[in-house]
Amino acid sequence: MENQKLLSFIMFFALVGIVLAGYIFPIKSSWIAIMALIVIFILCLGKKINNCYFGVLINDQNIISLSRFQMTLWTIIIISFFAALVMARVKSEMVFNPMNIQIPWEIWTLLGIQVSAMVGSPLIASNKGNKDAQNSQKTKDATQVVAKSLNKSVDDVLKQSKGLLYCNPKSEEADFSDMFKGEEVGNRHSIELARLQMFLFTVVVAAVYIASMTNMMIHGDILMESISFQPIDQGLLTLMGISNGGYLVNKNITHTPN
DSSP, X not given: OHHHHHHHHHHHXXXXXXXXXXXXXXXXXXXXXXXXXXXXXXXXXXXXXXXXXXXXXXXXXXXXXHHHHHHHHHHHHHHHHHHHHHHHHHHHTOOSOTTOEEOOHHHHHHHHXXXXXXHHHHHHHHHHHTOOOTTOHHHHHHHHHHHHHTTOOHHHHHHTOBTXXXXXXXXXXXXXXXXXBOSBXXXXXXXXXXXXXXXXXXXXXXXXXXXXXXXXXXXXXXXXXXXXXXXXXXXHHHHHHHHHHHHHHHHHSOOSOO
C-alpha cells in the first residue's frame, strides 16, 4: 500500500516536472529532461498496474510486445519534443501562438503504421488463441525443444499457454528478449528475423530522428510564428512500412503443428 502511494506521488511530480522543465532548462536540454520525466511516469505506471516497471510493454500473454515498444518509443519522442518546443516558445513571450507547431504528414503516416501494427497484432494473436491444439501429439513434439530451453516440462508449457500462444504465468516473468522470440508454443525457442528487423529499423529511425530534431532545436529559429517538426525521410518511412508489414504477415503464419 505504501509503495502504491509512493508511485502515485512520483507520477504526480513527474507530470508537474514535465511542465516546469521547459522553464528551468534551456531549449538544448529541456527535451532530455522532459523525456526522462515521461519515462519515469511510464515506468511507475507499469509498476503500479502490472507490478513490473515495464508493464506498459506487457501484453495479454504476459510477454513484452514489440508493437507496444515501438508505439511507446515514438510517443515519448514526439511528446517530449512537442512539450519542449511549446514551453520554450511560451517562456520567450515572443510568439503569439506558442502551440502553432505543424506535424508533417510523414509523422502521421509513421504513427498510422504503428497503430496498424498495434491493433493488428492482438487481433492475429486472438485468432491463434482460439485454436486449441493442446491435445495434439504434434504440438507436444514441437514444444519439447521450447520446454527444454525454458527449463520446464512440456505439460507445464502447454498448461500455461492459450491455444497456440505461449504465455508467462506472471507479468514479472516478462523479459526484454520476448520482443525477438516466437510467440507460439512451437517456436518460442527461436529468434524471428521479422521481429529483429522491425526492432532494429525502429531504433535506428528513432535515433536518426532524434538527431534531426535536436539539430533543429539548437540551430533553427524556433521562435517563428509557425514552425514544424522535422519530416522523416520517405525512404526510411518506406522501410518502416515494409518492416511492420512483414512483422504482421509473419505473425499471421501458424508456426505450431496442429
